[in-house]
Each structure stands twice: as C-alpha cells, then as structure tokens.
Amino acid sequence: MSFINYAAKELNCKIVYYGPGLGGKTTNLQYIYNTTNPDSKGKMISLTGETERTLFFDFLPLNIGEIRGFKTRFHLYTVPGQHFYDASRKLVLKGVDGIVFVADSNVDRMEDNLESLKSLDSNLREQGYDMHQIPFVFQWNKRDVENPIPVRVLHDQLNTFGAEEFEAVAVKGVGVFDTLKSASKQILKVLRT
Numbered sequence: 470m471s472f473i474n475y476a477a478k479e480l481n482c483k484i485v486y487y488g489p490g491l492g493g494k495t496t497n498l499q500y501i502y503n504t505t506n507p508d509s510k511g512k513m514i515s516l517t518g519e520t521e522r523t524l525f526f527d528f529l530p531l532n533i534g535e536i537r538g539f540k541t542r543f544h545l546y547t548v549p550g551q552h553f554y555d556a557s558r559k560l561v562l563k564g565v566d567g568i569v570f571v572a573d574s575n576v577d578r579m580e581d582n583l584e585s586l587k588s589l590d591s592n593l594r595e596q597g598y599d600m601h602q603i604p605f606v607f608q609w610n611k612r613d614v615e616n617p618i619p620v621r622v623l624h625d626q627l628n629t630f631g632a633e634e635f636e637a638v639a640v641k642g643v644g645v646f647d648t649l650k651s652a653s654k655q656i657l658k659v660l661r662t
C-alpha cells in the first residue's frame with residue numbers, strides 16, 4: 470500500500486524485515502545503510518524499546534527506474550523479535566508493500582524460525598494481507614555458521630509457497646542486496662500493473 474508524494478513526484482514503498490530475534494535483520498539494514506550513497510538516504514531512525522529496537526530508514530535507489538515519472542523511495546523497517554513486542558511488530562506491518570523474512574541457519578533456531586513465520590502470517594492476516602500474495606523474499610542468513618540447517622530443509626519447512634529465496638551472510642554483506650533487489654523488483658512489478 471505504497472503512498473504517493475505528488476509534490477516530490479515520489480512513490481513510497483515499505484519493506485519490512487521480519488524474522489526471529491538475533492537472526493540478522495538489523496545487520497541487513499545496517500549494511501544497506503552503510504553502503505548507500507549519503508545523498509540518496511534519510512537518517513537511520515531507531516525507536517528504542519526496553520531491550521530491542523525498531524529501526525528504519527528510507528532511501529532512493531539510483532538504479533531503479535522511474536514509474537510514470539515518479540521516483541521510487543524505499544522505506545526499510547526491522548521489527549523487534551521477542552514475544553512481548555508483538556504490538557509493535559503488528560504496528561510496523563501497517564501499510565507494508567513487501568516482506569523480507571530473515572531466517573537463522575543455526576541448527577537450534579528452526580523452531581524460532583517457524584514460530585516467527587507463524588506470527589508473521591497471523592499478524593499480516595489481521596491487517597488484511599495474505600502472506601502468500603504480497604511481495605515476499607526469504608533470506609537464509611548465517612550460512613557461515615558451523616553445521617548450518619541445510620537450505621533444502623529451510624526451503625521445505627518455511628518456503629511452502631514458492632517465494633523467492635537467497636542465501637546470505639549478512640555480517641559480510643553477502644546476499645544482502647540480492648535479497649533487497651528481489652523484494653523491490655516484486656514491489657515495482659505490482660505497482661506497474
């Protein structure tokens with residue numbers, strides 16, 4: 470549900486990075502922020518909770534084409550991962566255009582990945598969205614850990630609806646932009662139709 474700024478001739482799109490706590494959402498945003506041209510980005514804003522923060526910033530990618538004369542500005546958000554922040558997780562999903570689900574490849578995190586995806590599904594439903602219909606990307610993060618969950622297992626357990634998926638090592642920036650590009654491309658495709 471992108472919003473249009475006619476004065477600035479900009480389309481505004483919201484991408485939410487969702488996933489279990491400590492999976493690497495903030496790391497993704499920080500990498501994107503740090504490698505984005507200062508002229509094309511806003512401030513990184515942090516809404517501080519007790520122990521976890523919701524982060525967001527917006528930027529205007531230089532390499533993304535205009536749509537009917539409008540530039541596209543992306544607003545990237547992360548959500549806090551823990552249960553007691555469910556209210557703020559729901560809030561962040563308002564007006565979302567696309568989801569990046571950052572899964573943790575550590576063997577002991579499969580349950581957390583599944584639980585987080587379930588919470589995403591129900592939180593989106595509450596807002597009237599269908600997880601299987603909106604632009605969606607899975608990121609299998611932390612591929613550098615010892616004995617990671619095989620990609621095939623992550624795929625079978627989480628990606629039951631044929632969404633795009635990418636392997637990543639977000640701390641090194643590996644796969645971070647592939648993931649983001651996939652989400653933004655899917656959103657632009659929706660906007661063009």
Ligand SMILES: Nc1nc2c(ncn2[C@@H]2O[C@H](COP(=O)(O)OP(=O)(O)O)[C@@H](O)[C@H]2O)c(=O)[nH]1
Nearest residue numbers: 490491492493494495496610611637638639640
């Ligand atoms: N080994 C490894 N650690 C990572 C990777 N991505 C993030 N981390 C680490 O995982 C921890 C949690 O990351 P963070 O981005 O804060 O997770 P968030 O809770 O989802 O926002 C931090 O210590 C990161 O440095 C990765 O690809 N590999």
Ligand SMILES: [Mg+2]
Nearest residue numbers: 494495522547
């Ligand atoms: Mg975080």
